[in-house]
Amino acid sequence: MTYLILGYVIAVVILGGFLAGSLVQLHHRHHE
Amino acid sequence: MTEAVRISADLERAENRRLTALAGAAVAGMLVAGWAIFVYAPQDALQGPVQRIFYLHVASAVAAFGCFAVVLLGSVAFLWRGSLVGDRLGRAAAHVGLVFTTVTFLMGVVWAKPIWNWDPTRTWDARLTSTAALWVIYAGYLLVRRFAPPGRTAMRLAAVVGVIGFVDVPVVYFSVEWWRTLHPGPVLTASGGPAMPAPMVVAYLVTQLAVGFLCGVLVAVQYRVQARRDAAVARAVAAQLELAPAPEAR
Numbered sequence: 001m002t003y004l005i006l007g008y009v010i011a012v013v014i015l016g017g018f019l020a021g022s023l024v025q026l027h028h029r030h031h032e
Numbered sequence: 033m034t035e036a037v038r039i040s041a042d043l044e045r046a047e048n049r050r051l052t053a054l055a056g057a058a059v060a061g062m063l064v065a066g067w068a069i070f071v072y073a074p075q076d077a078l079q080g081p082v083q084r085i086f087y088l089h090v091a092s093a094v095a096a097f098g099c100f101a102v103v104l105l106g107s108v109a110f111l112w113r114g115s116l117v118g119d120r121l122g123r124a125a126a127h128v129g130l131v132f133t134t135v136t137f138l139m140g141v142v143w144a145k146p147i148w149n150w151d152p153t154r155t156w157d158a159r160l161t162s163t164a165a166l167w168v169i170y171a172g173y174l175l176v177r178r179f180a181p182p183g184r185t186a187m188r189l190a191a192v193v194g195v196i197g198f199v200d201v202p203v204v205y206f207s208v209e210w211w212r213t214l215h216p217g218p219v220l221t222a223s224g225g226p227a228m229p230a231p232m233v234v235a236y237l238v239t240q241l242a243v244g245f246l247c248g249v250l251v252a253v254q255y256r257v258q259a260r261r262d263a264a265v266a267r268a269v270a271a272q273l274e275l276a277p278a279p280e281a282r
Contacts, residue, residue: 007085007142022253
């Protein structure tokens with residue numbers, strides 16, 4: 001179970017972080 | 033602000049809102065996939081809970097392959113027709129493909145530990161090595177774009193990497209059949225049909241759909257981000273040219 005949780009935590013952090021970062025870039029650059 | 037600039041800014045805001053709404057839908061899709069993986073799919077009798085890593089691990093690999101196919105098409109479009117859209121699409125897809133490759137790779141390493149007590153520093157595995165090479169190739173593609181002076185030369189160099197690099201995709205896919213090291217062979221595309229019960233196949237398909245949609249949204253958002261970056265570079269170059277003395281004044 002520990003490895004299952006670890007695997008999905010890694011995936012959520014990477015995918016969620018990339019999605020959030022991309023959206024921030026999308027909206028941030030609008031004001032430049 | 034002129035009328036044309038105001039209309040352009042309004043259109044851009046509307047496009048950003050649309051992409052943000054699509055991103056929200058992609059997150060909702062991933063929550064449905066989470067339900068399919070953790071609630072709907074039955075427990076694997078041999079491996080136990082850790083087998084559930086399979087669903088996102090494989091779906092991410094397929095998404096990464098799709099992204100690298102887009103990089104290939106974009107690169108060919110640029111090399112053949114000088115398509116700037118192709119160049120930008122390749123860049124956007126390379127970013128997203130690299131992220132999905134990272135997810136595939138790390139989830140695979142985590143899964144391998146309890147099942148085979150696997151230590152990658154001791155036992156060579158063809159799938160792991162070819163996937164690591166894939167990661168390096170597309171990281172190289174992005175590094176070329178980031179650090180080479182902007183212009184056609186950098187675009188051409190990256191496009192060549194985008195075309196040649198794709199050769200590693202079939203190598204990754206067939207590595208389990210060519211070398212037969214630790215990584216198991218195809219499960220879903222096994223001869224005679226998927227080597228798993230129907231509910232597991234359904235859970236995989238739901239996850240694949242959600243990941244595919246998320247992947248498409250990420251490429252669309254990255255495309256927009258790259259388009260802005262290109263516009264900023266073009267503005268900076270134009271400003272430099274305006275500052276430079278005219279040839280007759282030199």
